[in-house]
Amino acid sequence: MKASPTRPTKAIIDLEAIAANVDQLAAHLPENTQKFAVVKANAYGHGAVPVAKKLAPIVDAFCVSNMDEALELREAGLDLPILILGVVPKEVLPLAIEYQITLTVASLAWLEQVLVSFSDLTGLKIHLKIDSGMGRIGFRESQEVQQAVSLLSQAGAEVEGIFTHFATADEADDSKYQSQLARFEAVLADLETVPSLVHISNSAASLWHSDSVQKAVRLGDIIYGLNPSGRDLELPYPVQSALSLVTEIVHIKILTAGQTVGYGATYAASQEEIIATLPVGYADGWTRDMQGFEVLVDGQHCPIVGRVSMDQTTIRLPKIYPLGTLVTLIGRNGTEEISATDVAIYRGTINYEVVCLLSDRVARFYKGAD
Numbered sequence: 001m002k003a004s005p006t007r008p009t010k011a012i013i014d015l016e017a018i019a020a021n022v023d024q025l026a027a028h029l030p031e032n033t034q035k036f037a038v039v040k041a042n043a044y045g046h047g048a049v050p051v052a053k054k055l056a057p058i059v060d061a062f063c064v065s066n067m068d069e070a071l072e073l074r075e076a077g078l079d080l081p082i083l084i085l086g087v088v089p090k091e092v093l094p095l096a097i098e099y100q101i102t103l104t105v106a107s108l109a110w111l112e113q114v115l116v117s118f119s120d121l122t123g124l125k126i127h128l129k130i131d132s133g134m135g136r137i138g139f140r141e142s143q144e145v146q147q148a149v150s151l152l153s154q155a156g157a158e159v160e161g162i163f164t165h166f167a168t169a170d171e172a173d174d175s176k177y178q179s180q181l182a183r184f185e186a187v188l189a190d191l192e193t194v195p196s197l198v199h200i201s202n203s204a205a206s207l208w209h210s211d212s213v214q215k216a217v218r219l220g221d222i223i224y225g226l227n228p229s230g231r232d233l234e235l236p237y238p239v240q241s242a243l244s245l246v247t248e249i250v251h252i253k254i255l256t257a258g259q260t261v262g263y264g265a266t267y268a269a270s271q272e273e274i275i276a277t278l279p280v281g282y283a284d285g286w287t288r289d290m291q292g293f294e295v296l297v298d299g300q301h302c303p304i305v306g307r308v309s310m311d312q313t314t315i316r317l318p319k320i321y322p323l324g325t326l327v328t329l330i331g332r333n334g335t336e337e338i339s340a341t342d343v344a345i346y347r348g349t350i351n352y353e354v355v356c357l358l359s360d361r362v363a364r365f366y367k368g369a370d
């Protein structure tokens, strides 16, 4: 989908805030902890290339989810290490070697298939993924990890790292976290040699389990200023949210009692009401279930009335405002703020999904690009 930069609906991304958040994390982690900035999914909707360019001087590597995301960074001239966290199709192996993209090896079955097609892996860097209890991808048995190390080394690949991922690092109860940590440490203890780059911590583990951080951390949600637990756990130190979503009033009218708004006529004015229309809808990632939520106009909370449609949303105003008046869907307006977490909780989801779902149609504008 093409971005629509002529429309007043836009995401404003504060790159200085993202850099400050990385610095804030670094200040609270053991010295010399390597920082991997997770910029998968277009940097959680914030824009992978601008975010990566801003962070390149202050992080050690980037993490993405697939080869195309990795190549986007390389094509933009970024030359830091890039780790692909997911399983890639074996056909992309030559690209990984050519563009120096580090791959995750998560199973023997995958590796054996790769070796059928590519016997020489010289120049390839690998991190091994251990499934310590997340239950998605990764080795579960030490012997298989050891076997993978042997096969990779014989084929000329460099096994640089080993990592795992936690299912519940954002929860108050740490029993599952501790059992995963123990399982991972047991695998490491079984290996003849442990790869040099051991990393286990996502944002939540870096925040609330900073005592068990290893050589590197993989920081996603938190660098965008979002609390990975939503409102469940308090952040141990403050961060700044980086993304605002704004638009403008493009149409205004006065309805009399009984007149309805939007598809399905789900809302009827109960008296004379001022209804404004905003050029934003579910095609922007402002989903249909936002009916009944609110936006900010002139520092006041105004309800979303009627169905959110593909390209338009309707709100009720306390008084008439001029066309072109700023409306904040996510972010600060006057003394009030609506956060991505507020939106997420209303929608019954997590802030990650709210920012990732902002579609390409929403033009991104950057503050603090170098």
Ligand SMILES: *Cc1c(COP(=O)(O)O)cnc(C)c1O
Pocket (backbone or CB within 6 Å): 038, 040, 085, 165, 201, 202, 203, 204, 218, 219, 220, 221, 222, 228
């Ligand atoms: C996405 C991802 C991360 C980052 O998670 P956050 O909660 O956003 O910090 C870290 N590690 C892996 C394996 C991931 O897939």
